Amino acid sequence: MRGGAPTPAAGRRRFIAPARADVDPTRFAHPLFAAFADFNDVLVAPDFPGVAALDQRLGVPGKRLVAQDEDLLADGLHYERRIAAGCIATRAENWHDLFNALVWARYPAIKQALNARQCRDLDGEGSVGRTRAQAALTQFDETGVVVRVRDAALVHAWDRHAWDEVFPQGAEHWCSGTIAVAAVFGHALMEQALLPSRLLVGKCLVVQGDDDAQAVEQVARAIALGDVLNDPLELRPLPLMGIPGWHSDQDEAFYRNAEYFRPVREGREYPGPHGISR
Structure with a gap:
């Protein structure tokens, strides 16, 4: 979504992808x-x-x-x-x-929904400048992840950034599919994943259900209808390398890295996943 992509914040270095020859195909x-x-x-x-x-x-x-x-x-x-x-x-x-x-x-349906929403916002933009919805749409396009869940208890732990409950203590839930990544959507996220050292954070929309494809379809419909991505604060951060099997060294010290597994900000609240009552 380059036409409306935000410029890097002052002092933040823009990510430079490695040359193709430098990427190990096993990545x-x-x-x-x-x-x-x-x-x-x-x-x-x-x-x-x-x-x-x-x-x-x-x-x-x-x-x-x-x-x-x-x-x-x-x-x-x-x-x-x-x-x-x-x-x-x-x-x-x-x-x-x-x-x-x-x-x-x-994922053409989600891409088409994002594009239609961006164009609608551009039509009404006037001189106001970038809207909160445009920022949310762009963030999801660049770093978005669709997460599917069955158990609301895991979502409540995620609300609190109780990462021990979400990841090491919740490992069996990831393995059984009680919680799962239904889709890695963000193309900037994929680009950064070319470097094995990157500790990636996805910006997530969460859906209740048992089927990944249905979760993706539900997200596409919700975007198209304007039910989601009206504000960046709707998106939940997820330290992706905490997911069991997604990082090579998931020992206790790894999960104690507070720069990556950050505590929740005071007053920060997340919307509930589609289909789960709070």
Whole structure:
């Protein structure tokens, strides 16, 4: 969602992805990339595919991946409006845009809902500037995760940032599917995951249920209807490397890292997951 993406805060260094040759292909066996196994050839090949070849390989419904160059940008269209018109501007040999394209191919309904919402907000933007909804939509597009849960008790522990209950003590719940990552959606999150050392935090929408695909469909509908992503504070942070099996060294000291497993801010409250009463 580059057309409305926020600029890095002062003093915060912009993430620079590693060169393709420096990425170990086995990195894509990490659970974070599990939903993109059908496109593993695109990820592990020694070279980036050309934009036209990527477009043909992915076949995004109703959209075309088009090379972002000066000729394309000369039309003056906002990035999101160009997508609404059918063209996804894509930079060649660029991890960020490659992952964006893969997410379009894997989760088109959510992507289309985000684009429609962004365009509606642009229509009403006037001189007010960036809205809270636009910020929420962009955050989810860049770092979003859909989490599916069955047990409200785990959500209440998450409310308190009681990470011991969510992760080490809750390990059996992750293993049994009582709580699960239904979709890693954020393409910036995937880009940062190229570096094994990164301790990633997803910004989550949470759905009650037993089926990952249904959870994704429910999120797409909720976004399209405007029921969610009207404010960034709706999104729940989740330290993804705390999930059992997502990090190589999940000992007691790891879970005591308060810079990563942060305590909840005073007064911070999260909306309840869809389908769970508070």
